[in-house]
Amino acid sequence: MALLEVKDLAIAVAINGRLVPVVRGISFEVEAGTTLGIVGESGCGKSLTSLAIMGLLEGSQVRITSGSIVFDGQDLLALPPERRRAVMGADMAMIFQEPMTSLNPVYRVGDQITESILQHRRISRAQARERAIELLRLVRIPDPEGRIDSFPHQLSGGMRQRVMIAMALACDPKLLIADEPTTALDVTVQARILDLMKELQAETGMAIMLISHDLGVIAETCDTVAVMYWGKIIETAPAAELFADMAHPYTRGLLASIPVTDREVDRLEAIPSRVPLIGETVTGCAFHPRCGRARPVCADIDPAAIAVSPSHSARCHFPGEDSA
Amino acid sequence: MLAYTFKRLLALVPTLLAASVLVFLFVHLIPGDPAAVLLGDSATPEDVARLSREMGLDRPIYVQYFIWLGHALQGDFGTSVFFRTPVMDVIAGGAETSILLAVLTMIWIIILGIPIGVMSATRHGSWVDQLASGGAMLFASVPTFWLGLYLILIFAVWLGWFPSSGFPSIHEEGGLLNLRYLLLPSLTLAAPNAALIIRLVRASMLDVQREDHVRTARAKGLHPARVAIKHVFRNALISVAAAFGFTFAALISEAVVTETVFSLPGVGQLVVQSILRRDYPVIQGVILVIVCLYMVINLIVDLAYAWLDPRVSLK
Structure with missing residues (x-):
């Protein structure tokens, strides 16, 4: 059994008494001693997911509406507050974006x-x-x-x-959740902190869940990667496999938008348009308005996760195709 | 910390000098010859001239100032025109009442203001919070004299629980039990200030609650009460401490009204009566004492501030 098992986790924000979904049913696992990277742009729900796992949503306007979080054999969402706090900071610890x-x-x-x-x-x-x-x-x-x-x-x-x-x-945690741990630091310091985290993982054998918007950081540190878009995991694969063969057009877009130094480009690739707003309703695939390979079916039916290989899946009707 | 304290003490000197100049000139701004005022209507011009010479009023004004300052530094503010006794003795007579009133008031402010403010913030939005915030709003806006009169009416006249006025010294018969005379006045004086502290504690705790380091504290698995006190309240105290200086300034002027309403023989009453009696030496003395006190209190507040916030003394 994996150290952390998240199943169908859905999170909503209470706005004017109405629950607006932000994380729309995500499932993933973190094996002991490995690193899972969660990547996505601002507002995709990755930070809320980490806060929900850590147990820090209490008292805010944010609610877990369904799903389960099983950590080390315990269903965290069913634990009474006192026993939940016994896990926080002990077996599970977290570092944040703003040191x-x-x-x-x-x-x-x-x-x-x-x-x-x-x-x-x-x-x-x-x-x-x-x-x-x-x-x-x-x-x-x-x-x-x-x-x-x-x-x-x-x-x-x-x-x-x-x-x-x-x-x-x-307290020698089994899982370290790192929410954008290097975003606020300058680049040289970033690299040193990431190296440190890797070394500490080798020494202590802890698992790491790394949340980042930076594909470069993810590529350097993670064993497995989950890409989030608009509250859903749209692609997940072992890091090596993902970076070798990206199946979802959004993941490709993310990679294409990273500046590179080994060749000269006039302008950076950007994904056109914007992420749907929180509370906006989108029929079909949430990415289709911005997608180069979208076809009529994409606007009607939200794609289920399709296995590209045994360990690689993507929520796309046409995974792996080149964009039109 | 020691260097900081010394620096702040040194900074008091010019402020005190400036205050003393203002207090000294204050008497000279008033039309008429102080000697003539002292001697009254029946004095002959010769008498006035003689007294003027005795008082040094014929000397240049800056010489007069330095002579006055020299005496003031030794605690000699001259003789009260009304009582014909040294001003310091007159002030000391009112000091017991005023100091005890101030201490009781501060105790009220702290035991009412801080716990209610903390409760209000930790149960933000609950009926406790709404009651506390509403109450604080009410008491912050009620004038002191009005509240004092109502407390007299309810607790002294109708219920008969507490005396309505006066204050025999705690050295008189009854001893510390005589403090009951100060209960209603101190409550009157404390109410608007405690209300202010409630609102301030609540607001700054709600501010601190949103800060990142509070999330870090919660992530350690600490009990919510421990997070609220050790991390939220402790940090909120920094801005609350700063407000205590202002509270003290407000207390001085409100004490004058309260002492009048409850007929307390304190320094506040003394000021009012001395103004009515044109007893200038007493007015000068009291103002200078209050200025000193105010500066000392503010120094203590600033030191507390530096002690509460390790980032301050380095700047």
């Missing part, structure tokens, strides 16, 4: 790391502090004994993201 604002500015980083340890482990403050120093060393922060008493504003963005990672690793 500049994700740490509490009024507490020293050491206190913020030990808070997590003391919440889940029965150890003394002194032991927790030892562990925190060890974690800072693990995420390659120089002079961890000195840095542990720094306030977040005394650290750079890259350092803060390292602290966030240290905090997430505090």
Whole structure:
């Protein structure tokens, strides 16, 4: 059994008392020790999915309307709040997009790391502090004994993201959810953080769920990739297979819109038009108004996932065809 | 922190000097010769001239200022025209009432303002929140004298639970029980300010609640109450602390009204009566004391601010 099994997960936002669907029934699995990448543009529902798995939707306007999330054999959505919190920050941990604002500015980083340890482990403050120093060393922060008493504003963005990672690793999680962990960092720092995550995965054997809008980041780090569009997973495959042979026109469009440096281009490829708005109704395939290979059937029938190979599927009536 | 404190203390000096110049000139802005005012209508011009010389009023004004300032620095604000006793003794007479009233009021503001504000924010949108917000709105807009009169009517006249006016010192018979005289006045004085704190705590907690680091705290699996206090309230306190300085300024002027409504022998009453009696030395003394107090309170607020927010002292 996979470490994390998400089945038919649907999420809706309450707007003026009406539930507007945002994530429309997605299913995927994360095997222990592997990395799943979820890619898609802003508003496709990838962040909401990660927050739903982590259990951070509570108290907001967002509701899980159906589906199940089974983690390590436990149905997370059926757990009482107290037992749910026992999983959060312990077996499952999360890092966020904005390292500049994700740490509490009024507490020293050491206190913020030990808070997590003391919440889940029965150890003394002194032991927790030892562990925190060890974690800072693990995420390659120089002079961890000195840095542990720094306030977040005394650290750079890259350092803060390292602290966030240290905090997430505090209780040896089985799954690390990383929601755009490098988006707010500059490129050289990005690469170092991604390398660090890969190294830590090799050392600890944890699984990673990486959410990104950046196909480059995904290609570098993931074993499996799920591409989301308008609240659905429209293509999923092992990373090597996906990048070798993209079946869905949207995935191809995403790749074509990345700037390349090895040849000269006048202008970047863009996917025409825009994503349908939240709450907008679309008949047929949600991508068909923007699709180069769309035919009449695409406007009428929403395609089911079609297997391109045993491990590769795409929600397209004409997977793998070249665009017209 | 120590260097910051020292720097702030040093910054008080020019402000105090400026305040002292204003307070000193205040008497000279009033038409007429202070010596003539002192001696009354029946004084002969010779008497007035003699007193003027005795008081140093014939000297240049800046010399007068420095002489006055020299005395003021030693706590000597001259003699009250009305009481014929040193101004400092007159002020000290009202100080007990005013200090106790201020302390009780601050206690009310804190025990009413903070818990209700926190509850209002953590149960945002519930009936608790609506009741608290509505109540806060009401009490923030009710004038102090009106509330005071109503409290007297209900709790002193109808129910007879508390005395309606006056305050015998806690050194008199009854001891600390005499504080019951200050219960209604302190509640009157606290109501609008506690209401302000409720609204402020609520608003800043709701602001902080949306911040990313609160999500991080929740992701650690902390109990919601712990997140609310340790991460949300603690950070919201930074802006609430800043408001305490303003609250204190409001308290001073509201205390004058409250002490009058409840006939309390405090400094506020003293100011009002001294103005009516044209007792300028007392007015000068009281204003200077209030200015000093206000500056000290603001210094404490700023230090608290730097202590609450580690990002401040570095700037």
